[in-house]
Amino acid sequence: MTPTVLFLCTGNSCRSQMAEGWARALRDDDMEVWSAGVETHGLNPLAVKAMAEAGVDISGHRSKLVDELLDIPFDLVVTVCDNARESCPLFPGSARVIHHSFEDPPFLARDAAGVEEALVHYRRVRDEIRAFVAGLDV
Numbered sequence: 001m002t003p004t005v006l007f008l009c010t011g012n013s014c015r016s017q018m019a020e021g022w023a024r025a026l027r028d029d030d031m032e033v034w035s036a037g038v039e040t041h042g043l044n045p046l047a048v049k050a051m052a053e054a055g056v057d058i059s060g061h062r063s064k065l066v067d068e069l070l071d072i073p074f075d076l077v078v079t080v081c082d083n084a085r086e087s088c089p090l091f092p093g094s095a096r097v098i099h100h101s102f103e104d105p106p107f108l109a110r111d112a113a114g115v116e117e118a119l120v121h122y123r124r125v126r127d128e129i130r131a132f133v134a135g136l137d138v
Contacts, residue, residue: 003075003138004032006095010083011041012063015102018126019080021051021058022133031138036066038083044106046115050122054130076138080129100132
């Protein structure tokens with residue numbers, strides 16, 4: 001049976017969306033994957049752009065609350081930010097929860113002079129998430 005994996009962050013707008021996109025692109029044969037947030041902030045357009053540059057289309061994703069997915073029997077829950085780790089709900093069954101914090105691209109880019117300068121942060125975090133997802137032991 002294919003393991004089920006949830007990537008969880010604060011607003012399900014950027015980091016968890018990137019992780020879901022990478023997992024679908026790189027690991028579609030060995031995991032079923034979702035992403036969600038402890039809040040919803042909408043899909044971040046610069047995250048969509050950064051992922052598209054790497055050949056991964058997440059433009060059809062939507063920001064979801066973790067409460068929408070509590071009935072899914074996850075095998076693994078990955079919190080990708082400290083706030084999500086602290087707010088992570090209990091999941092029924094035997095879901096293993098691990099934490100790997102990635103810096104928040106919108107926060108890093110808050111003082112960027114323009115889109116290109118902001119994208120530097122999104123690209124770096126995107127690539128860090130890719131490496132993490134590629135090596136994830138499910």
